[in-house]
Amino acid sequence: MARQSEEPIRRKALIHDCNKGVYAAMKLTLERSSNTSRSGIWVAAGAVLILILVVLLLAVRNHRREVDNADGLLLAKGDALLRTIEAGTRAGMLRMRWGRGQLQHLLEETGRQPGVLFIAITSPSGRILAHSDRDALGLGLRLPREAKEAKGLRAVQREEADGNLTFLVWREFKPLIADSRSGRMGEHMGRMHGGDHMGGSWKDKKDHRLFPEERDKPLIVLALDRTPYDLVRNRDLRSTLVISGLLLLLGVGGIASLFWFQTYRLAKESLRDTSAMAREVVTSLPVGLMVVDRDGAVAFMNAAAEEISGLESSVVRGKPAASVLPGLMDTVDTALNAGNPLHEEEHLCRFPSGRSVPLSISASSIVHEDGGSVGRVVILRDLREVKRLEKELRHKEKLAAIGDMAAGVAHEIRNPLSSIKGIATYFRGLFDESHDARETAGVMIDEVDRLNRAVTELLTIAGPTRLVTARHNVGDLVERAVRLVEAEADSLGVTVTVEAPETPVMGILDADRLTQSLLNLFLNALQAMKETGGRLAVTLEQPPGMIRLSVADTGCGMDAATLSSIFDPYFTTKADGTGLGLAIVHNIIEAHGGTIEVNSRPDQGTRFDIGLPQGD
Known part of the structure; x- marks a missing residue:
């Protein structure tokens, strides 16, 4: 390493x-x-x-x-x-x-x-x-x-x-090295196995004789x-x-x-060409670069800075840098005026375009040969991908820690559950249909089954998601999952619609696992609409090389605090929920190499967007 x-x-x-x-x-x-x-x-x-x-x-x-x-x-x-x-x-x-x-x-x-x-x-x-x-x-x-x-x-x-x-x-x-230590070991083994067990006196042969027929x-x-x-x-x-x-x-x-x-x-021509080369290099840098002149106005922004800020260089050129980087230029000016270059300071920048981006800011003064300052250069590094990876890492660490604990507890619970269910089944068979004890035994069996399902979900979270992939028509899988929830949707007054291309959408995936994920999303959507009814919309699309699934409901929605934790194990807003359904969905989609995103607002419904690679 x-x-x-x-x-x-x-x-x-x-x-x-x-x-x-x-x-x-x-x-x-x-x-x-x-x-x-x-x-x-x-x-x-x-x-x-x-x-x-x-x-x-x-x-x-x-x-x-x-x-x-x-x-x-x-x-x-x-x-x-x-x-x-x-x-x-x-x-x-x-x-x-x-x-x-x-x-x-x-x-x-x-x-x-x-x-x-x-x-x-x-x-x-x-x-x-x-x-x-x-x-x-x-x-x-x-x-x-x-x-x-x-x-x-x-x-x-x-x-x-x-x-x-x-x-x-x-x-x-x-296996026995010929030194003083192995000599003592050899004498000990000689006494244990007998003098002739290894082919002669042990002291005469400092190595073992597992193969007595071999002379060498x-x-x-x-x-x-x-x-x-x-x-x-x-x-x-x-x-x-x-x-x-x-x-x-x-x-x-x-x-x-x-x-x-x-x-x-030609000095002038050399200077022109060198300036052009430098400008091209700066423009092509993978990090955002903004040059501020001595008056505090924006003199230059490269393509990466335009992409980060959502602003065009031609629009912001000549404008005060403080209006382009609101709140940040004060920090830059304070540090540079004190003679201290700014190195990799993290800030959340809200640009005039309305975009909020986490940035790493570095800045230094541009000084000519006489020592005078002609401006400042500000380097902007987009931290959105870094933050996403950090969040994903924290999520995986949390899953690993909870999974280790859950796996041990789940294995200890599952064994006595089988015994309890067997005893309850035996007692239920001792009484006729009208006896209260038979109904009580049936309740025990149902509760044991419910607890066993919770244990199964615990083990699913604790272990790696193993896929059995084959080529499937994703539209058929969506239709099958919808049929499984149609009865419950009708009872709750929820209308279910499916939009899919007329041509089959084929993909290499695990049919059972994907169906399990869709069922979890459908059931969560129905639970969100159980009081008011509404509409559950399932959309299947096939952009080049990808499969996209969207599950949207018109239910109660979620606030930002809930959204940030919905994929965490054991996080639930339902009184009778285990908090494992969406965590399992997240693991299954990731195991397929896909992504899952959620958009929701209180009282405006929720939409889950799933992206899966189509496979070869």
Whole structure:
């Protein structure tokens, strides 16, 4: 993890250093603008060659480091697994008469670990004595030539018959190490198992003899799947090549521009072109940038600032910056007038367009060579996505914490529920239809079923949502869910309407889970209209690559405080509700890779909008 977190820093440093080199070369070329055209060509060619060599050297070193890291990780993983198997064997031999059956079982369990292709114990000649695949016992294993000669932990990469690359790690199988500690262990095991159980006196053989027919010490061989590491390495290689290419293009372009400036030697034209380049860069920045002149008026806004504020640069240019950023310019002016640049201060900005956006504000003064201020630059970073992700993270953390607790409680409740229901069913059968005890037993059974449904919902929230997807007609699923609530809707005086395209809307999804989500939304809508009746409108649309579902009602609606918590587990406004329905809907939609949004106002109804990927 540390290496992964350090890698972006190293790449940024690489880009920064190379950019510094490019800028240094540009400055050097400008200082020699009085040289002849031929000398300028040689300087430019030399700078390009040096830049190419530096970038290639850095790219090769970065790629080599990634390869070495992958090999080191595989070797460390292999060594750890081998030591674990030896430790397991050693522990087993201390506690009981350890035999090949137990060792075979240990290899099979270890072989199921992710990334492990197989693990085997072989003779030096390659005959398999124990294998994670029981069917391979007695067969031969193709070992590298180094396996018969090398001592200690060794590894090699080789290509299998199917074309896949494997990382082979092997060493002598020595569950009991020949040192003073293992010597005492050996004496203890000798007394436990008898002097001849492992093939002779224990003191004469410092290693165990699980395979007495073998004269030489067996080898333990582990094959690891190298494919995931190669995929990561190839991805890093592509990233390195892209970065290197961009750096080369940047360097070559910069040097070519210098040569062009040197050739024409026109200061005014050079200044104009440089200004145009700077303006293009600023305009294309992914963060909002606003330039304020010395009089406090807006001189420039880039496209990102226009998008954030909802205002056009041509409209606000020349207007007071305080009217464009109401309340924020006072903070900027106070900090800059005190000589303190503003760095990443978070504010909620309400623009004249009526848009409220959480922003990170940075600002600094624009100072010319004489030290005088000619204006200020304000950088606006949109935090809406950051806030959304933070909210989603808090929601997931809350789900995880509540889910862990709920899962334990639910499992403890479900077992006695079965016993209670069985006893109540038994007692109900002892009385005839007219007896009060039979009705009481029926109430007990109904309450047990209700509690069991609540337990099922708890477990649904606690565990990950597993989908069984197939290609379905979403319109049919909507119609089926509507039919299930039609009777209740009629009893409450609610009119149900469905709008869907005439052509089938097909999608890859879990039909049962989506139906469950729609039922929860329909039932919530009916509950919101049970006093006054109303209209439940279901709309199905199919924009390109997406499936959109809308469930709208004309019920009592919700205020802002309720809206912010409706997807939280156990949050409910109903006296008999569990507060799990919408949380389950949220989990199901997220498991499909979709989104769910809600809009509601008190006494104006509620609308849920669901977006699902159509799938391939």
